Amino acid sequence: MNLESLNTPAALIDVERMQRNIARMQQRMNALGVKFRPHVKTTKCEQVVRAQMDAGASGITVSTLKEAEQFFACGVRDIVYAVGMAPTKLPQALALRRQGCDLKIVADSVVCAEAIVAFGREHDERFEVWIEIDVDGHRSGIAPEDDMLLTVATILSDGGMPAGGVLAHAGSSYDYDTHDELVRIAEQERAGCVRAAERLRAAGLPCNVVSVGSTPTALAAEHLQGVTEVRAGVYVMFDLVMHNVGVNDISEIALSVLTTVIGHQSEKGWAIVDAGWMAMSRDRGTQRQKQDFGYGLVCLETGEVLGEYLMSGANQEHGIISRAGSADQQIEKRFPVGTRLRILPNHACATGAQHPAYLAVQSDGTVETWPRFYGW
Numbered sequence: 197m198n199l200e201s202l203n204t205p206a207a208l209i210d211v212e213r214m215q216r217n218i219a220r221m222q223q224r225m226n227a228l229g230v231k232f233r234p235h236v237k238t239t240k241c242e243q244v245v246r247a248q249m250d251a252g253a254s255g256i257t258v259s260t261l262k263e264a265e266q267f268f269a270c271g272v273r274d275i276v277y278a279v280g281m282a283p284t285k286l287p288q289a290l291a292l293r294r295q296g297c298d299l300k301i302v303a304d305s306v307v308c309a310e311a312i313v314a315f316g317r318e319h320d321e322r323f324e325v326w327i328e329i330d331v332d333g334h335r336s337g338i339a340p341e342d343d344m345l346l347t348v349a350t351i352l353s354d355g356g357m358p359a360g361g362v363l364a365h366a367g368s369s370y371d372y373d374t375h376d377e378l379v380r381i382a383e384q385e386r387a388g389c390v391r392a393a394e395r396l397r398a399a400g401l402p403c404n405v406v407s408v409g410s411t412p413t414a415l416a417a418e419h420l421q422g423v424t425e426v427r428a429g430v431y432v433m434f435d436l437v438m439h440n441v442g443v444n445d446i447s448e449i450a451l452s453v454l455t456t457v458i459g460h461q462s463e464k465g466w467a468i469v470d471a472g473w474m475a476m477s478r479d480r481g482t483q484r485q486k487q488d489f490g491y492g493l494v495c496l497e498t499g500e501v502l503g504e505y506l507m508s509g510a511n512q513e514h515g516i517i518s519r520a521g522s523a524d525q526q527i528e529k530r531f532p533v534g535t536r537l538r539i540l541p542n543h544a545c546a547t548g549a550q551h552p553a554y555l556a557v558q559s560d561g562t563v564e565t566w567p568r569f570y571g572w
Contacts, residue, residue, distance in 0.1 A: 197555070197563040199497065204456040204536065205471035207551035209566065210499065212559045213450035214432060215247065221414065221431045222251040228420045233257050233276065233407070235429030238545045241554060242270050243566040244432060255298075257427045261288045262571040268297040276300045276407070278363065278427070280328065280336055283311040290321055300360060304328040304337050309348045313355030324360040325352050326405065327396075331388035332381065334367035340392040349401045359396065361405025364389040365427070369412035373442050373486055378416035385413050390422035415443045433544035436493060440485040446493070446501055451547060452538040453492070454555075455515065457531045465523025466516050467531040471539060473510040477546035491515065492539035492547075499538060507539050515539070 199208075225232040234248045235257040245256060245267060255274030258264045264275045265288075273296065277289065281301045292299045303309045303325050316323050327348055330337030338345045349359045366385035372378055385408050396403040408420075409427030411434075420426070433451040434444040455471035473491065482489045494505035494517055505524075509516035517531065524530065531537070541547035548554070554566040 198561050199557060199563060202454060202555055202563065204454050205475035206454045207548060207554050208452050208454050208538065209433070209554045209556045210450045210452070211556050213448060214244070217432055217434060217448060217450060218248055218251045221428060222253065224415065225426055226252065228417065230420050230423055231425040233425050233427045234432065235259070235278070235409075235427050236263060236267065238429040238432055239548055239554070239568060240266075240570075241566050241568045242267070243556065245270070245272065248432065254425070257429070260572045261285060261292070262569065264292055264297065264299055266569055268292060268295070274298050276302075276326065276363070276427075278302055278365070280304050281308055281312060283308075283315065286312065286315045289323070290315075290319055293321060293323070300324045300326055302326050302328050302363065303348060303352070306344065306348060306351060309351040313351060313357060316357055317355065323357050325357055326361045326363050326407070327359050327392070329362050329364040329389050329392045331364045331385045332366050332368040334365070337364065338392075340388045340395065345392055345395060346399050346401070349396050349399070353401055358402045361403055361407060361424075362389055362392045362396070363405070363407035363427070366408070366410045366413045369410045370437065370441060372412070373440060375416065375442065378412050378442065379418055382413035382417035385410075386417060386420055386423055393422070411438060412441050412443050430544050433548070435544040436489045436540060436542045437481040437485065440482055440487055446540065449540050451544045452495065452499070452540050453547060454497070455537055455539060457517075457533055457535040457537065459533065460528045462525065462528045464518070465525060465527050466518050467527050469507075469515040469517055469537065470513065471515045472513045474512050475550055476507065476510060476515065476539060476541060477543065477550050479543040479546035481542045489542060492541050495538040495540060497536040497538060
């Protein structure tokens with residue numbers, strides 16, 4: 197296949213850009229002296245993950261047990277399931293471990309720790325459990341100074357499943373857009389997670405792994421003293437949200453959606469395309485940022501950015517292309533019916549999730565189909 201032969205809408209990966217993004221992150225982790233464990237929820241694609249592993253990743257992070265199952269079947273053994281463990285999913289986790297998967301699971305409450313211990317004892321399984329640390333009030337985890345940290349670790353240890361480590365995710369890093377702010381959040385993430393590990397060790401409880409990570413903090417951290425590994429995910433594709441945060445240029449975004457102009461509303465300055473929110477997702481993550489890109493930034497089919505044109509509206513299978521600021525009364529001439537465009541996404545994870553496969557565009561113009569998967 198080549199680009200001209202593709203049907204639309206289609207999710208395209210610029211493979212050369214993707215490889216540069218992978219190399220950039222891996223080289224930075226190597227320079228900081230830590231292992232790198234990419235979060236693969238962004239793409240859920242074997243070919244992408246193989247490229248990350250080939251570059252030097254030491255394992256992967258997943259957000260669903262389906263991801264763990266799929267990538268273990270592909271030969272990846274070292275996996276962290278970085279979501280609080282629901283007791284009903286313990287049999288699925290057990291099955292993976294019994295097959296030889298080195299699966300680590302996460303707890304951030306007494307109830308969760310007790311459920312893991314009870315299930316492990318019942319099935320004679322010694323799960324490796326990491327404790328999630330809340331470093332910024334973003335979502336989940338136990339604050340580094342909270343007494344619950346020692347309680348949870350003690351429950352695990354007394355139950356024969358001592359904590360293997362601590363992990364944190366500075367999700368609030370997405371709320372900032374200057375280098376100094378990102379450096380501050382990266383240090384807050386590092387210091388909080390390291391402090392939690394120090395408290396466990398001071399109490400005589402084991403804590404071998406200190407795992408932190410988000411794409412902004414991974415790229416902003418000035419040092420990672422006390423950290424053993426970093427997790428980051430969206431860096432592999434980047435997107436407009438990350439561009440607004442300040443960690444990537446538009447030219448580094450490796451994912452786009454190929455679409456075709458199918459009509460116009462000339463008096464409104466609109467071109468209508470065949471990619472709506474079913475192709476782009478409903479994610480409007482740039483809406484609250486310094487620059488709102490609507491549902492995505494418009495490029496020519498070749499990838500050249502048309503800076504003033506956005507996908508300003510989206511229905512299920514229709515997208516609206518318009519010029520930011522003022523209506524383009526010549527839009528019908530500028531983008532005739534049949535014109536093919538690319539749309540850069542707000543959120544690569546959400547846009548990728550709308551497609552059953554990526555079409556990977558190689559540097560020579562040839563195109564390969566890279567399947568992705570769904571489910572939990």
